[in-house]
Structure formats: structure tokens, C-alpha cells
Amino acid sequence: MAGSFMARCYSDPMSPRHPVSKIWLVSDARNDAALERALKHLPRGSGLIFRHYHLSPPERRARFKQLRRLARQHGHRLVLSGSAAEARRWGADGAYGADLSAGGSTLRLVTVHSLRELRRAHRADAVLLSPVFPTRSHPGGKVLGPVRWRTIAALSPVPVIALGGMTAPRSRRIGAKHWAGIDAFCGKANPGNSKDS
Template sequence: MARCYSGEMAAKHPLPSLWLISDARNDAGLEAALARLPKASGLIYRHYHLPLPQRRARFAVLARAARAKGHRVVLAGSMAQARAWGADGAYGAARVIGRGGKGLRLATVHGLREMAQAARCDAILLSPVFPTRSHPDGKTLGPLRFHLMAARACVPVIALGGMDRARARALRWPRWAAIDGLV
């Protein structure tokens, strides 16, 4: 396992416990979902389906709605792109979001190798915990494997994959994210 990082960014700026992840399938309900989230939650903006000009315009609309509720806004992409768009940080594979500069780094992790690569990030999104609508028959971690892997993480872990409020309670995990489970 890689050497652990102190997580300076997470310490200076508290990490939200609840994250809404944008996607083509939940776009129509995002503004309402952002308004319902507890204050100081987070939005991870993906919207990979949109051409760049429309993606950036939709980001601006959702970022305003999120910030009006005190939410953190993270952009799927590089840290340089996140800074250019005015996001609080970047989301993606650890090798894509990079190490330099300021901003919250949320790395997507599916196994121990990616977890080691993300040791210098501020948090990881460990997935998939449960079956998802997009991959209903895909291989999942399940609660036991999720907890075993999370115990090895050097940074805070956010559960992702088939998550909703009931599953978060059953998993007994303080931080989680959802695409469909919050809209």
C-alpha cells in the first residue's frame, strides 16, 4: 500500500457526507435534488454526454444552484479544468486529477491498485458497493468487501454504487454518493 497522505484539503474544508453525482439519466431532476440535499452536501458534475459548450453551460447553472445551498461542487475532469470552470475540485481516476495545485481531489476507486494510486487525494469514491441501474448484473464489492477495503484506505472513503438512504444506513457508512438514489 502506498504511503498515506495527511489530507490537508479535507482538514481545511470539511468533506461533505452526502454527494449527488450528475448523469444524463438524472439531469431533469438535479435542481430539485440539490434543493432537497442537506446544507453543505456535494455535487459531482459529470454530464459526459454533452458537447463541451453545453456541458460547461449546464455546469454553470447547477453550480449556482448547488452553491446557493452551501454545497461543494466538483467537476469530473482534470484539476486544471476544474479550476478554469470555478469548481471546488476534480473527480476522476487519480492519474487524471493529478497532484499539483489547489482543490479538492476525489478519486474513483474500484480496487486496491487504484486505492494505492489515490493515496494523495482528499477522498476516494469506492465502488460499486451494490448493483447499479447501469450495471445491474455487474460485479459488486458488497458490504463486507467494501468495509475491508475501506479499512485499508489512507483517506476518507465515500461509498458509491447502488446507494440510497436505506442502503447507506444498512452499510453503516458515514459518507456516500448516488446518481439515482437522490433524485
Template sequence: MRKRQTPKSRNIPHLWLISDARNDAVLDSALRRLPRGSGFVFRHYHLAPAERRARFRALSRIAGKRGHLVIVADTAAQARRWGADGIYGPPGARPAPAPLLRIATAHTLRELGACRRHGADAIMLSPVFATRSHPGGKTLGPLRFRLLAAHAGAPVIALGGMTRRTAVRLGWPRWAAIDGLS
């Protein structure tokens, strides 16, 4: 299957940092250490709305100085209000209106199909390896990850237990981490 190449998907960074309650204390320095032009997904579901907005503002300033793409786990309207580059969410969400990117999450072939049908610009496919986010959970492993990624129809970002070492082991160009980059 040929991968869809839109102007938006050609600019998907290779390295992504994802925010979480457990890496919040080190996000400022982690964003500064990322190579220029990386991606940052701001989730911070654990914060109240006003605190979440303030934390987004602080982190997006740092990311902007480093030329990182900033994606928010929220609606397209919220992404526009906050000045984000795109949105992050489940496979069946609506496409993001231009120029916003939509990064979707998937764990199965069915979810990959939903991502494709709903116009995801890139897909975070997980969990590739064991992860603290889902202790003891089933992982895809390198072979199943590659088999699923071949059906994505959009750029695939490996997620789940990803570190520089596991990225080399997987041999995949795009990857994301919470702990692995914090």
C-alpha cells in the first residue's frame, strides 16, 4: 500500500516527546535537549483547565525557540486558540482543518483503518515494547509493529517503551517517548 503524502505529512518530525504527569518536572529541560525541529505532544490531562493552559504556554514557548512542532491533545478549536500546530487523539477523530496536523493513536489493524479513513496525518502505533504506561500489557514487538505499519497509509511513529536504544533495535525512523526522552 502506498503511503499518502500530503504537504502536512511530509513535515512530520522523526523524534517526539510526549507529556505526562510523571515527566512534567523535567519537560522544560527535555524540550531543550531535543534536536531542533522535533515534535512535542502536550497532554497534561492531570491538570485543571487554567493550570493546563498556563503549563501549555510555558512549554510551547520553549518548544517554539527550538523549532519543535507543538501538538495538543484537545480539539482543533482549542489548538487554534492556544496556537498549537495540531491535535492528538483517538483513531476515529475528525481530520484537522488545514493547516493543523492530526496525530492519531492506534494499537490494532482496525484502529489503523480508522486513522486512515479519518485522515490522520501521522499515526502513533503502540505499544511496541513494554512500557510503564501499561505495565504487564501486551506489546506489538518489532515484527508485528512492522506488519501493522505497512498498512497505515500515513507516516507511523513508534511508541511504547521507546528509548534511543530500542529505536536503534527497531530500526524505525520515527519514534516517540514519555520516559525515554525525559
């Protein structure tokens, strides 16, 4: 099973069903106040993964609408953490989470932490492989590190987005074509070129 999966990944490179942005901003309670500024400074065509689990359903929907308007103004993609059906109802460009049942026009992103999880996510359009480096989200948690991240990413049949302690310089250092961050965009004048902290 493992051998055939690896052979397929190496021998049959797949073009993505949906274009995948190079830079992704992941929303969180701690970066909410910086989202407007970050969206204005991100390179056109970047993406926002809207989570906002800390808000009540009505507040979450209202905040989503605010950020959707700004994302559209700056040419960014907006992905909702939820089902593909919910993402379509809310007017998002895609869905983020474990629900990979629906395809079609909805971009589907899912986070994976190992090769085993990557195998189960083959129906996603792209995966966030995490955590590459230590993060504030999971202090003291186990990390993949650059070498293991590259090893797993090389086996993926879909585009891989690096997540976990990421910045633009770190993404270049590990050779990631796509990267995402939460804290990387807070208080930065130019998030796409942020320095290591």
C-alpha cells in the first residue's frame, strides 16, 4: 500500500483542480485586530482561511462578510473553515476542514501532520502540512522540522502549504512554494516579506 502510494506520487504529478495561492493568512482570535491591515498589504492573489471559532454564529457570519468585502477588493481568495455546502452558502471560494466529500467548484483545503494523514487527504485540492517549526498555538508541541517536512511534502500528489512558525524567509529556506501563517502577519508592514522573529 505504502509503496504504491509513493510510486503514484512520484510518477503521476497532478495539476491542481483549483489554483493554490502562494501565501495564506490563517485567522485566529489573537490576530483578528490585524486582519484588515494584513489583507491590504498581502500580495494580490493571496488567501485567507477564515476560522474565527471564538465568535458566536451570528458574529462569525458578520465578521466573515466584513473580511470577504476587503479580500475581494484586494484580489484575495477566501476559504471558510466548515463544510463545502456552508462555504458555497457564505460566498467563500473554498472550504477548510475534514469534509472532503464535495468537489466541483469548491476549493478544498485540509491540515495534515504526518504521511498517514496525507494519504487520507488525497481528495483535497491542497494540504497544509504542519507544524514545520514551534508555534504559539501549540507551545512545546512536537514539530516536523525542515527535513521531515520536505520528505512528506515530496510525496504529496497535491500542492503542500507549509504551516507552523512560518515566515517568508523560512518558506524559502525549506523550499516551500506555498506557506501560511497566523502570527507572521500581525503588525508587519509587508507580510509577504516578513523577517524571522
